[in-house]
Every structure is written in structure tokens, then in C-alpha cells.
Amino acid sequence: MEGRHFREIVKRLSNSIAIDGLEKLPSSYELVGDIMLLQIPDDLKPYKRLIAETYMDVIGVGGVMEKERISGELREPGHRLLAGERTVTLHKENGINYSIDLSRLMFSSGNINERIRMSKVKNIGPVVDMFAGIGYFSLPIAKYSRSSVVALEKNPISFQYLEENIRLNNLSDLITAENMDCRDYEGTGVKRIVMGYVRSTEKYLDKAMDIAGDGCIVHYHQTVPSDRHVEEMTRDVTEAARRGSVGVDILDIRQVKKYSPGIIHAVCDFEIKRY
Ligand SMILES: C[S@@+](CC[C@H](N)C(=O)[O-])C[C@H]1O[C@@H](n2cnc3c(N)ncnc32)[C@H](O)[C@@H]1O
Incomplete structure (x- = not known):
């Protein structure tokens, strides 16, 4: 956050919050579209609406949400609106428009470099995105590689935004979206597979091996x-x-971001060999 903004926030709140509280005000935030996600320390929770309204006014965003944990198989966030009137926003990144409802769906700002990396892969043939979400990877891949993508998403709310984002980015001719569990997908001979999911992704590797063709590149997140x-x-x-019963060549293993103490979100690129 710009220093002048933070100083103005502290000044405005100094009439309502004691000095030791002012010292705990967050000096950074996450911005998705025009909505700010703010982590409010426990001591400051009684003032959270006042704090949110002050940040909204000084920084000039469309809304402020309290950033909470993301949980469950379908990655539902607990973010709550503190200031402003809507939780749906349009996030623009790398020439892509992502429409998203932040009260119901997650957006991982920390995955930006991986989304950009995926937008640069070339000559990649038919792609299956096994955990498409709102199109985090499917949209940049289709837009910049012009490959066809099958985007599989289990959560009906994510799927609704995935369909909207395909239309918004004029990619209906390249992306086919299916509201389904990726383990039920029955295609074969796939040339590239994106497994953009963490915590239990190993459970889905058998499906990836089944649908991959010879030479298929898999991006396995974990x-x-x-x-x-x-x-x-x-x-x-x-x-x-x-x-x-396939061969694999590990091509690269890299960090996507820090995840929690001692744990990183990493991605392993590997190639399938069918003999
Ligand atoms: C939110 S994304 C992960 C984050 C994303 N890679 C990013 O860059 O921000 C994971 C998506 O996988 C979906 N999902 C979880 N299990 C699934 C399954 N078995 N089949 C299809 N989609 C699934 C979740 O609903 C969620 O939308």
C-alpha cells in the first residue's frame, strides 16, 4: 500500500482506535478486480466495519471483504463483505477478464506467474483442464495458444462463472466446459493436462494417466x-x-508460491511415454 494512503488511514482512525490497535492495522491487502480482501487481526475485529469503510474510502475500491480461509473439496471461501454492496467483480490480468463472486469462489492472486506461464505454452494440442474453476488456466491457454481446451469443473457456481468468462473473452469456439467430476471424463489421447488443484491432487493422477496420449505433458500441482x-x-x-503402465519423464519441478509454514505450492511438469 502506498505510504500516503496508510498514513491517511491511521490519521482517520486515530479518533476511534487506541495507539496499540493502530499499530496492528494491515499495511497490505489483496485486490481482486475492484474488491479488497483484508486480513483483520483479532484485536481489531470490533472495529472491522469502520476499518473497512476507511480503507474503501481512502484507497478508492468498490468494496472490502474480510479475508477468511478457503475450505472443502470445492474450495469455497469464507470471505465476508464488510464495506460496499457487492461481491461480484471483474478482475483483469494478462489481457483476460475474469468475472467472479468472491463470497462464493476463490481467486489465488499468488498463482499469477503460473497463469502467465500457461499463457506462453505453444503448439500444445487438445488440452484438458481437470480443475477449471472459473477458467484460471483454461482462459489464458486458449486465448494465447489458440488450442482447444476441455474445461472440467465440479462446482456448479464456479461452472456458471466459467461459462460466463468463456463468453466474456470470446473463447466459445475453443473452450468446451463441462460441469462434472474430472474422474468421470472419458476422453483419450489428450496432449496436455492441467491439474491446478492442491492438497489431494495425487488422487487424480490415475485419471490423468488414463486420458493422456503418448507425449502428453501434464502440469501436476500439489x-x-x-x-x-x-x-x-x-x-x-x-x-x-x-x-x-506408462512411462514418465519429469521435465521440471518448480515452486508456484509459499503455502503455509514449511509447505509450498509446487508444480511438476512431466511427459507421458506410451510404449
Ligand atoms: C479453485 S481451483 C484451484 C485454484 C486455481 N488453480 C487458481 O489458479 O487459482 C480448483 C477447482 O477445482 C474444482 N474441483 C475440485 N474437485 C474437482 C473434481 N473432482 N473435478 C472437477 N473439478 C473439481 C473446485 O470446485 C475448484 O473450482
Whole structure:
């Protein structure tokens, strides 16, 4: 946050909050579209609406939400609106428009470099995005590689925004969206697979092995201990390859972002070999 904004916020709140509270005011925030996601320390919770209205006014955003944990298989956030009147926003990034309702769906700002990396892959053939969400990866892949993408999404609310985002970005000729569990997908011979999900992604590797064609590149995301991420991801992939009777070449394993103490979100790119 710009220093002058923070100083103005502190000044305006100094009539209502004691000095030790002012010292705990958040000096950074996440912005998705025109909505600010703010983490409010426990001590300041009694003032959270006043704080939110002050941040909204000084920084000039469309709304402020309290940032809460994302939970469950379908990654539903607990963010609550504190100031402003709407939770739907339009986030623009890398030439893509993402419409999203932040009270019901997650947006991971920390994955930006991975979304940009996916927008640069070339000559990639038919792609399956197994956890499409609102189109985080499907939209940049289709827009910049001009490849066809099958975008699978289980959560009906995410699926509604995925369909809207495909239309908004004029990608209806390239992306086919299906509201389904990716484990029920029955295609074969896929040339690229995106597994943009964390915490339990290893459970879905068998499906990826089944649908992949020879030479298919898979982007396998996972949350792993930072000091053992290469070993753990390599083990998951080679065990799934053995079960699926395919060969694999690990191409790269890289950090996407820090996830929690000692844990990183990483992505392993690997190639399938069918003999
Ligand atoms: C929210 S995304 C993960 C974050 C995303 N990669 C990013 O860059 O921000 C994961 C999506 O996978 C969906 N999902 C979870 N299990 C699924 C399954 N078995 N089949 C299809 N989609 C699933 C969730 O509903 C969610 O929308």
C-alpha cells in the first residue's frame, strides 16, 4: 500500500482506535478486480466495519471483504463483505477478464506467474483442464495458444462463472466446459493436462494417466514440504505411472508460491511415454 494512503488511514482512525490497535492495522491487502480482501487481526475485529469503510474510502475500491480461509473439496471461501454492496467483480490480468463472486469462489492472486506461464505454452494440442474453476488456466491457454481446451469443473457456481468468462473473452469456439467430476471424463489421447488443484491432487493422477496420449505433458500441482518437494512429487508421479503402465519423464519441478509454514505450492511438469 502506498505510504500516503496508510498514513491517511491511521490519521482517520486515530479518533476511534487506541495507539496499540493502530499499530496492528494491515499495511497490505489483496485486490481482486475492484474488491479488497483484508486480513483483520483479532484485536481489531470490533472495529472491522469502520476499518473497512476507511480503507474503501481512502484507497478508492468498490468494496472490502474480510479475508477468511478457503475450505472443502470445492474450495469455497469464507470471505465476508464488510464495506460496499457487492461481491461480484471483474478482475483483469494478462489481457483476460475474469468475472467472479468472491463470497462464493476463490481467486489465488499468488498463482499469477503460473497463469502467465500457461499463457506462453505453444503448439500444445487438445488440452484438458481437470480443475477449471472459473477458467484460471483454461482462459489464458486458449486465448494465447489458440488450442482447444476441455474445461472440467465440479462446482456448479464456479461452472456458471466459467461459462460466463468463456463468453466474456470470446473463447466459445475453443473452450468446451463441462460441469462434472474430472474422474468421470472419458476422453483419450489428450496432449496436455492441467491439474491446478492442491492438497489431494495425487488422487487424480490415475485419471490423468488414463486420458493422456503418448507425449502428453501434464502440469501436476500439489502442496508439499519445501525441503522434500522434489522427492514427494517425483514419488507421486512415478507411482501413478507404474499403476497406469506408462512411462514418465519429469521435465521440471518448480515452486508456484509459499503455502503455509514449511509447505509450498509446487508444480511438476512431466511427459507421458506410451510404449
Ligand atoms: C479453485 S481451483 C484451484 C485454484 C486455481 N488453480 C487458481 O489458479 O487459482 C480448483 C477447482 O477445482 C474444482 N474441483 C475440485 N474437485 C474437482 C473434481 N473432482 N473435478 C472437477 N473439478 C473439481 C473446485 O470446485 C475448484 O473450482
